[in-house]
Each structure stands twice: as structure tokens, then as C-alpha cells.
Amino acid sequence: MKPSTRLIHHPYRPPAGFDAPQVGVHKASTVFFPDVATLRARDWRQKNGYTYGLHGTPTTFTLEERIATLEGGLQCLLVPSGLAAIALVDQALLGPGDELLLPANVYGPSRELARHELARWGITHRLYDPLDAAALAAMIGPATKLIWIEAAGSVTMEFPDLQGLLQVARAKGVTSAIDNTWGAGVAFDAFALGADIVMQALTKYPSGGGDVLMGSVTTRDAALHERLKLTHMHLGLGVAANDAELVLRSLPSLALRYAAADASARELATWLAARPEIARVLHPALPGSPGHAHWRASCRAAAGLFSVLFDARFAGADVDRFVDALELFRIGFSWAGPVSLAVPYELAAMRQPAPYAGALVRFSIGFEDVEDLKADLDQALSRLRG
Ligand SMILES: Cc1ncc(COP(=O)(O)O)c(C=O)c1O
Missing domain, CATH: 3.90.1150.10 (Aspartate Aminotransferase, domain 1)
Structure with missing residues (x-):
């Protein structure tokens, strides 16, 4: 074997018995399978193995687990920005003829996404008053499939009637998604209050450095997670291990x-x-x-x-x-x-x-x-x- 080949096929074993405060940075586009049978048996939806860089490495799996822990959830998906996390939820759960309800003080680009992209796919949206749960209840109809909640609202900072809004969503059987970027998993427990999906722009407090863009979508329901996960895979969403490392390093503080x-x-x-x-x-x-x-x-x-x-x-x-x-x-x-x-x-x-x-x-x-x-x-x- 020539040196150029030997440099590529040089034996490498991840260090066993090495323990330290921070998680290693595992980067990959290709992940090797030990044999064809393992390749054929792969299941991209499961986390019991590694199949492709886009679908996760030990670094990104660890960050997903830690964000799920922070939010009080069970499953988590990472995406390249907070806005991409909002878009993932919208695209996974809405189709032609469906209606989306957004708070009047919603993060501007979330509304722009609804006005421009969702509208092109035949998805309508209306704005509700986040301080008035009864008014939200009155707006919900058979086409309403998703309600976004933001606490507190962007720029004008109204704090919504979180408990009331979530009770209404639950009672009417409509999926609720909270943009928990402001609360960061620290200020309140979104799942305990009854949210179905908790999204965060990890760009903000979880990163804390002003140098990373990343988003998360956390759930407690396996079927809902699977639906989001499939759209995540179809869209080719993923995050870089170096960015995941930066967020992992910031989470303890x-x-x-x-x-x-x-x-x-x-x-x-x-x-x-x-x-x-x-x-x-x-x-x-x-x-x-x-x-x-x-x-x-x-x-x-x-x-x-x-x-x-x-x-x-x-x-x-x-x-x-x-x-x-x-x-x-x-x-x-x-x-x-x-x-x-x-x-x-x-x-x-x-x-x-x-x-x-x-x-x-x-x-x-x-x-x-x-x-x-x-x-x-x-x-x-x-x-x-x-
Ligand atoms: C409340 C809220 N949600 C979502 C986002 C989007 O995050 P990103 O900048 O990572 O796309 C922001 C960004 O400012 C935000 O303030």
C-alpha cells in the first residue's frame, strides 16, 4: 500500500476511557458502515446508530438530548436557525386548505413566512390577540391546524395568557407550538403548561455568544416527532458540529x-x-x-x-x-x-x-x-x- 492510501486508511479509534467536561466535535458527511448488512439495515429515523452526517453525529445527538432535557421534552431536532425551526414546524404540519393562527405580536419573519411562502401553498393565516384566550377560542374552526404562541411577544413584549391559550388549543384539539426563545427553557416550563411543540432560537441564550445561528424543535410525543423528523430529513436540514459544540459549551452557564x-x-x-x-x-x-x-x-x-x-x-x-x-x-x-x-x-x-x-x-x-x-x-x- 502506498503512503497516500495508508494515510487515508490509517487505523483510528475514538478514544476510550477519555473523560472531560466538554463533548468532542464529531464531524462527518460520510459515516462508515462496518458491512453491507449493517448498511441495508440502517434506519434513518432511529437514533440507535449513525447513518449520514446530515442525520447526526455524537456531537449533535448530545446537543439534541440536552435541549430536550432543558425544555422538559423527550425528542429534539436541530436546524440551522430559529426561523428555520419555525418553518420546519409550519411545513411539517400544514397543507393546502389549512389555517395557521399567529399572535398579533409574532416575530416578524414568522408572519412573513406565512404571508409569502405558506400562502403560495394554499395555507391561510390569521392573527389573534395573545392576551385574550376567549377570542382565540372563537377564531378556531375546522381548518385551524396549528397555533403559534410567543411568550413574551416580539418587540412590544406583551406576555400572553399562556395557560388560557394552551387550554383552548388542547380543548379544541389544535396543535400548539411555543416559540420559547425568550423563556429559553429557564423562565417557564412550556410542556408542563400543555404545549405540544417547543421551539427555540438557540441563537439567543443557549448560544449566548452572538456567534452561532441555530434552532431547535422539541416534542414529547413520538408520533409528532416522527412527522417533524421526516420533513426535517426531506428538506435536508442539519447543523454543523462546530456550531453544536459552541452551544454545548455555553449550556452549563x-x-x-x-x-x-x-x-x-x-x-x-x-x-x-x-x-x-x-x-x-x-x-x-x-x-x-x-x-x-x-x-x-x-x-x-x-x-x-x-x-x-x-x-x-x-x-x-x-x-x-x-x-x-x-x-x-x-x-x-x-x-x-x-x-x-x-x-x-x-x-x-x-x-x-x-x-x-x-x-x-x-x-x-x-x-x-x-x-x-x-x-x-x-x-x-x-x-x-x-
Ligand atoms: C422570538 C424569536 N424567535 C425566533 C427568532 C429567529 O431566530 P434566528 O435568528 O436564529 O433565525 C428570533 C430572532 O431574533 C426571535 O427573536
């Missing part, structure tokens, strides 16, 4: 990071609520915020994410100047990383009718010292007055 962001965000939200420039703070854990009673009923924590509405005397351009004047807060969308973020939103362009008049800024609180963040907000607010 998830609860600590979540608690730290929660504490800083509540302090800053309370501080901002007392400022004359701010008309209203939208933070589910603050009394007076929409859905606060629902948050209290279901949650033990809150994410480091909140929005503020500026006093009516400030125009959008003034508020843009405030955001530009921030020095520690950076301007960017994907939240839950180490760096605090601020994004101005134009509500009128997002929702009709706009739930609030006036300019809104959403903050994601990172791990900077909270007094430094306060000083940064203070200096930017003072420039707004000037």
Missing part, C-alpha cells in the same frame, strides 16, 4: 447568564421608567406592563429584553439620535449575547393598527456592569434633551 441579564434588565427598566423622557416601559416582569399578571402566573424569571416608548414630544429622528449617541449599547438585532443592544422600531410599519403611538426602542441587556450601562443611557438621554 445558561441559567447563570439568564439570571444576570434578568437582574440587570429589571434594574435598568425600573430606572428608565422613572425618567421624564420615557412614557412607558414594556417589560413583562414590571407591574403595569401588558400581560404582567400572566407573566406572574407562569414565570419564575424574565429575559434581559425590554422596550421603552419615548415621550410624545420626541420624534422618531430624536430617538434615532439617542440610539446613535449610545456608546456601550451597540445597534443590532440578534439579542441575548454578551453585548447590550438597542434597536429603534417603527411600530406603524410592523403592525396595523400600531399598538402604541410614539417611538419605541428595544434593549437587550448583556453582561456589562449595570452602572456603566446606566451611565451610558444617561449620557445619551441628556443629549436627547439638548
